[in-house]
Amino acid sequence: MGVLIDGKKLAEKLCEEVKSEAAAMSxxxxxxxxxxxxxxxxxxxxxxxxxxxxxxxxxxxxxxxxxxxxxxxxxxxxxxxxxxxxxxxxxxxxxxxxxxxxxxxxxxxxPEKDVDAFHPINVGRMVTGEGTLMPCTPAGIMDMLHEYGISPDGKHCVIVGRSNIVGRPMGLMLLNADATVTYCHRHTRDLASFTRQADILIVAAGSPRLIRGDMVKDGAAVIDVAMNRDPETGKFFGDVCFDEVEPKAAFITPVPGGVGPMTRARLMKNILAAAKCRAEK
The missing domain is CATH 3.40.50.10860 (Leucine Dehydrogenase, chain A, domain 1)
Incomplete structure (x- = not known):
């Protein structure tokens, strides 16, 4: 049974830090x-x-x-x-x-006010490891890995999805953290042959229940970025079949309550960082 990564609890911690630092500003x-x-x-x-x-x-x-x-x-x-x-x-x-x-x-x-960190200048700074404003979802995931002692250093990280918002910047951040990174996407043949190699598997494909239990190796850390809504029940679920994957994973995020709250908390950190940078000029 895997350790549940509590994104909501960590997001509350980050928001308290932001509140304290914001209160100290003029x-x-x-x-x-x-x-x-x-x-x-x-x-x-x-x-x-x-x-x-x-x-x-x-x-x-x-x-x-x-x-x-x-x-x-x-x-x-x-x-x-x-x-x-x-x-x-x-x-x-x-x-x-x-x-x-x-x-x-x-x-x-x-660029200095781009708190989503989508501007090409901020993307370039992220590539070189010099970014102050970082894309919120990938940065939130890096925070989660750090909080739970999951080091990317030397690990094989497989990312399913290559969007400019999550997949691509996620891989760059992991590369900067000394991981070996593989990208998978809709044109990838035999997806399972890649996902089974992952020490850290990050799924952001927007394809409900794409990742089944037999596609994940024992002891992997599994991060489910997606938020899909069942039109009949109204309940939310991810791209990972949680019930199948959770028994095999060492760590896993729930949906909801995993990555989503961290994305929002990271936005608050970016706003604070932008304000601090502007105050120093």
């Missing part, structure tokens, strides 16, 4: 959150981030824009937020309406 850190359209899931995500800010002693401003907002209008708002000395972090909730280029929006956010 000015409260501030997040500007931009929501374009009325997607219900995006509204929940932004509302949760506002609550997290309140809990961590961080001010938040919310900008709700119509789904018909043009790319030019959104870029003008971002430019104004970039120039606003009262704003330390800018977050534009994804996905965006089809008339707005996601890449153009990401590139428009000032």
């Amino acid at each position: 000015r409260r850190p501030c997040l500007a959150a931009v929501l374009v359209g009325d997607d219900p899931a995006s509204q929940i995500y932004v509302r949760n981030k506002e609550r997290d800010c309140l809990k961590c002693g961080i001010d938040s401003r919310r900008y709700d824009l119509a789904a018909t907002t043009s790319e030019a209008e959104l870029l003008r708002l971002i430019a104004a937020l970039n120039a606003d000395d009262g704003v330390d972090g800018i977050l534009v909730q994804l996905p965006l309406p089809e008339q707005v280029s996601e890449r153009a929006v990401i590139n428009a956010i000032a």
Whole structure:
């Protein structure tokens, strides 16, 4: 039976640290959150981030824009937020309406205020191991590994999924931690032959119950990033068949209560880090 990695408990610990450090600053850190359209899931995500800010002693401003907002209008708002000395972090909730280029929006956010750490400059700094602002989900996973004494050094880490938000930066962070990294994706042939080699298996494919018990070796650490919702029961589950994999794993994350809370806690740490960097200038 594997050790359950309690992301919720660790996230609460990190948020308390952020709250303490934010309280010691001469000015409260501030997040500007931009929501374009009325997607219900995006509204929940932004509302949760506002609550997290309140809990961590961080001010938040919310900008709700119509789904018909043009790319030019959104870029003008971002430019104004970039120039606003009262704003330390800018977050534009994804996905965006089809008339707005996601890449153009990401590139428009000032790197020092890019608390999602999606800007190419922040990605480059992460590659070289010099990043201050790190992608929230991969950074949260690294925190979890450290907290539970799971060192990537010399381990074979297999990542299922190659998105710019999770998979790709996750591999780079593990590489910087001296792991041997293998990426798998939808074109990978014989996926199980790779996942069975993993000392640390990180699954972020968005494919419900993709990883079965016979695809994981005994004693592996298994991190399930996905959050899938059963339309009939309303319950959430991951890309890993928990009941099959948990008896074989040395460590495993639950869904929910694993990676999700850590992603949100890491966003708070990024806002604090951005505020500190700007205060030092």
